[in-house]
Amino acid sequence: MMRPIxxxxxxxxxxxAGCTAVTLVEPGKPAAVGDGVNVMPQVxxxxxxxxxxxxxxxxxxxxxxxxxFLTGIADGKPLYSVAGMRDADVGxxxxxxxxxxxxxxxxxxxxxEGYDNVRAGSLAPCPFGAATGFCFDLDFATKDGLxxxxxxxxxxxxxxxxxxxxxxxxxxxxxALVPTVDKIFASVxxx
Amino acid sequence: MRFxxxxxxxxxxxxxxxxxxxxxxxxxxLNVSWSAGAAKRIVMVDPxxxxxxxxxxxxxxxxxxxxxxxxxxxxxxxxxxxxxxxIDVAAADPPTDPRExxxxxxxxxxxxxxxxxxxxxxxxxxxxxxxxxxPGVSALRDHYKGDYALFVYIRDSYSSGGRILxxxxxxxxxxxxSGGQQVGFASLVDLRTGQxxxxxxxxxxxxxxxxxxxxxxxxxxxxxxxxx
Amino acid sequence: xxxxxxxxxxxxxxxxTGPLAAAPLPPxxxxxxxSGDEAGLWMQVDKxxxxxxxxxxxxxxxxxxAYVQGLVCRLAGEYCDTLRVYIVETPEFNAAAMPNGAIMVxxxxxxxxxxxxxxxxxxxxxxTHFLHRHTLEHMRMAVHTGSVLAVIGLATAAAGVGYAGSxxxxxxVGAIYSNSRDEExxxxxxxxxxxMNKGYAPDQAPAVWRFMVAEDKAREHSGRIAFxxxxxxxxxxxxxxxxxxxxxxxxxxxxxENADLYRKIATPxxxxxxxxxxxxxxxxxxxxxxxxxxxxxxxxxxxxxxxxEAYRRRNMKDDAPQAIAAYRAALACAEPxxxxxxxxxxxxxxSGDRPQAKDAFTAYRAHAPDAADKAMIDFYLTQL
Numbered sequence: 041m042m043r044p045i046x047x048x049x050x051x052x053x054x055x056x057a058g059c060t061a062v063t064l065v066e067p068g069k070p071a072a073v074g075d076g077v078n079v080m081p082q083v084x085x086x087x088x089x090x091x092x093x094x095x096x097x098x099x100x101x102x103x104x105x106x107x108x109f110l111t112g113i114a115d116g117k118p119l120y121s122v123a124g125m126r127d128a129d130v131g132x133x134x135x136x137x138x139x140x141x142x143x144x145x146x147x148x149x150x151x152x153e154g155y156d157n158v159r160a161g162s163l164a165p166c167p168f169g170a171a172t173g174f175c176f177d178l179d180f181a182t183k184d185g186l187x188x189x190x191x192x193x194x195x196x197x198x199x200x201x202x203x204x205x206x207x208x209x210x211x212x213x214x215x216a217l218v219p220t221v222d223k224i225f226a227s228v229x230x231x
Numbered sequence: 232m233r234f235x236x237x238x239x240x241x242x243x244x245x246x247x248x249x250x251x252x253x254x255x256x257x258x259x260x261l262n263v264s265w266s267a268g269a270a271k272r273i274v275m276v277d278p279x280x281x282x283x284x285x286x287x288x289x290x291x292x293x294x295x296x297x298x299x300x301x302x303x304x305x306x307x308x309x310x311x312x313x314x315x316x317x318i319d320v321a322a323a324d325p326p327t328d329p330r331e332x333x334x335x336x337x338x339x340x341x342x343x344x345x346x347x348x349x350x351x352x353x354x355x356x357x358x359x360x361x362x363x364x365x366p367g368v369s370a371l372r373d374h375y376k377g378d379y380a381l382f383v384y385i386r387d388s389y390s391s392g393g394r395i396l397x398x399x400x401x402x403x404x405x406x407x408x409s410g411g412q413q414v415g416f417a418s419l420v421d422l423r424t425g426q427x428x429x430x431x432x433x434x435x436x437x438x439x440x441x442x443x444x445x446x447x448x449x450x451x452x453x454x455x456x457x458x459x
Numbered sequence: 460x461x462x463x464x465x466x467x468x469x470x471x472x473x474x475x476t477g478p479l480a481a482a483p484l485p486p487x488x489x490x491x492x493x494s495g496d497e498a499g500l501w502m503q504v505d506k507x508x509x510x511x512x513x514x515x516x517x518x519x520x521x522x523x524x525a526y527v528q529g530l531v532c533r534l535a536g537e538y539c540d541t542l543r544v545y546i547v548e549t550p551e552f553n554a555a556a557m558p559n560g561a562i563m564v565x566x567x568x569x570x571x572x573x574x575x576x577x578x579x580x581x582x583x584x585x586x587t588h589f590l591h592r593h594t595l596e597h598m599r600m601a602v603h604t605g606s607v608l609a610v611i612g613l614a615t616a617a618a619g620v621g622y623a624g625s626x627x628x629x630x631x632v633g634a635i636y637s638n639s640r641d642e643e644x645x646x647x648x649x650x651x652x653x654x655m656n657k658g659y660a661p662d663q664a665p666a667v668w669r670f671m672v673a674e675d676k677a678r679e680h681s682g683r684i685a686f687x688x689x690x691x692x693x694x695x696x697x698x699x700x701x702x703x704x705x706x707x708x709x710x711x712x713x714x715x716e717n718a719d720l721y722r723k724i725a726t727p728x729x730x731x732x733x734x735x736x737x738x739x740x741x742x743x744x745x746x747x748x749x750x751x752x753x754x755x756x757x758x759x760x761x762x763x764x765x766x767x768e769a770y771r772r773r774n775m776k777d778d779a780p781q782a783i784a785a786y787r788a789a790l791a792c793a794e795p796x797x798x799x800x801x802x803x804x805x806x807x808x809x810s811g812d813r814p815q816a817k818d819a820f821t822a823y824r825a826h827a828p829d830a831a832d833k834a835m836i837d838f839y840l841t842q843l
Binding site for chain 3: 131134136138139140141144145147148149151152156157158159161162163164165174176181185187
């Protein structure tokens with residue numbers, strides 16, 4: 041069984057290859073996070089190497105906390121690539137997916153990414169800017185047994201999917217950061 | 232979310248080795264303080280020490296005997312170093328309480344982040360060393376009654392005889408063959424707040440943990456700059 | 460640790476000379492070699508077990524543990540005291556015996572067993588690896604550190620410095636080691652004997668292999684079912700076990716399967732294990748699994764529900780009506796899960812059958828007033 045290479049290792053490699061930049065996101069003005077969507081950062085964030093459709097923010101580094109802004113996921117595409125797996129095997133988005141299906145897709149993708157015991161709950165409609173998207177909570181564990189929590193806000197429109205995902209350890213970090221993340225999610229504006 | 236599509240990871244040049252003399256980080260405005268009316272006491276979390284042999288074929292094989300003695304040296308040296316400063320050490324057992332287990336695992340993730348930060352600097356951490364395990368550390372404090380907790384992590388590999396020969400032979404030919412390496416860090420956590428107040432990275436190839444004298448050298452380096 | 464390894468060595472010596480009957484005697488001149496790589500492995504395995512003990516996904520339910528531990532004990536005879544069972548909540552089908560007597564059994568395996576006999580043959584196989592001290596020359600340790608620095612380990616390994624030996628896999632992903640072909644044949648043969656000697660129906664041994672192979676065939680992508688990856692040459696071994704079962708079958712008439720007992724033990728956990736299985740995001744394999752389980756036990760509402768979910772998620776041509784049929788079968792059983800209604804609603808909604816969706820979601824909300832996703836289902840109802 042191929043094991044997904046940890047994001048961390050790749051970041052190390054990428055950093056030393058000189059092609060990853062970590063930039064500062066300042067609060068006080070809207071930040072573009074993809075697909076024409078802006079959010080208000082609330083506080084300073086470290087932004088890791090944005091690429092089309094994927095922006096990552098972190099306070100303390102991705103080994104601890106991260107907010108993923110995944111935008112413009114098209115029909116037939118996975119949420120993101122997982123090393124060593126074909127896209128079809130990771131699981132793909134279909135434009136006619138209901139929120140329950142997207143929730144299942146997030147869970148399945150995280151399992152393949154290498155997390156254990158991923159469970160989702162509290163699925164509900166939630167505002168995505170002026171539109172109505174949906175949100176749910178996550179509980180999962182790293183392979184090292186560190187318990188984690190997550191929060192997801194997503195929307196399907198124009199046959200594409202946007203997924204915003206916050207992940208942090210259960211011990212201290214999730215509760216410490218989630219009020220800020222809630223405000224970020226509530227500040228979505230744009231397309 | 233993978234970045235390998237952009238940047239093929241180059242051979243990792245072991246930047247850790249490049250930090251030959253280690254690196255100490257200290258939380259800003261650190262004011263070491265102790266609980267009133269009690270002896271100075273810290274909790275030494277079970278040191279995560281492992282010694283291995285680097286074989287000629289380049290395989291690392293864990294050595295139980297070296298690890299057992301090496302870990303004992305490290306523990307004893309830490310205790311005596313701190314005793315000399317008038318500080319008691321509560322040597323914690325490997326945790327069984329679920330909260331303590333999570334705290335130790337969290338420390339692993341935070342330690343990894345601190346390490347990663349030296350390579351991939353986060354702008355928000357540039358001017359301040361600001362890392363925490365959160366107030367949940369009170370679980371450790373209540374259990375062991377210390378004001379600070381010391382975490383130690385060491386991985387040490389030693390070239391086998393065959394490997395050394397190989398290195399010598401290769402060097403004669405002008406080719407580099409890696410020898411045993413030592414990687415480690417120590418961190419000090421304030422158990423009243425959860426803040427990591429001190430973090431020290433071990434550099435490359437210091438004292439051998441296979442013997443008492445070498446271990447003392449390593450522990451001295453490991454604890455250099457300890458603000459206690 | 461010394462005593463354990465001595466006992467282990469005794470067990471191995473004895474196993475080479477006969478069945479598990481006699482009291483252990485140390486082979487002359489045996490001495491633990493702390494400087495060897497075997498000792499290094501022991502240290503890591505002991506560390507792995509220590510980490511297992513506190514892993515968040517260890518199942519600690521006393522009744523389930525007593526049952527599996529009891530079964531291991533019965534199979535291992537007087538070596539019972541040297542074996543410790545850890546039940547790991549992970550949907551991967553696997554079990555593994557560590558050289559120090561710790562045996563990991565995944566809940567994914569427990570979900571797939573149809574009776575106690577099947578579990579007995581799997582455990583017999585693993586116990587044999589331990590009892591016969593199978594060599595670990597092909598040892599692979601999955602690299603996951605306990606508390607620190609997966610980054611450093613992996614990064615330095617990539618640089619050729621190699622700290623791979625420092626880490627332990629504690630959470631049941633794959634076996635800790637793989638054995639040679641001869642050892643696998645030995646584990647099959649001896650494991651078969653151990654379980655059969657306790658009266659377990661010999662046909663259940665090849666049955667396990669057969670359904671594992673079937674599920675594995677449903678895999679589309681790289682990577683076999685973990686148990687199969689660690690126990691290769693499945694076709695050959697299935698044939699061998701089938702032959703053994705053929706010769707043994709008629710030697711008695713009162714073979715034990717204990718399907719009812721096993722069902723009773725597993726029932727409290729099925730809902731959760733099925734959810735774990737579905738969360739894997741491998742609906743093709745889940746379909747094969749739940750087809751088998753529900754065919755063998757059609758009155759089990761949860762298996763039917765699992766089958767419905769698997770079809771719905773697989774979402775190939777004609778899966779939608781199959782899903783509805785399975786959900787309806789679940790609802791016709793005793794104690795159906797309310798989620799079966801939700802499943803019908805989701806399928807109906809996507810295929811545009813609004814009245815059916817509305818009825819189904821309404822029924823779901825009535826049967827599961829506190830469902831975690833009730834806000835979403837209520838929202839669907841406003842759109843129908």
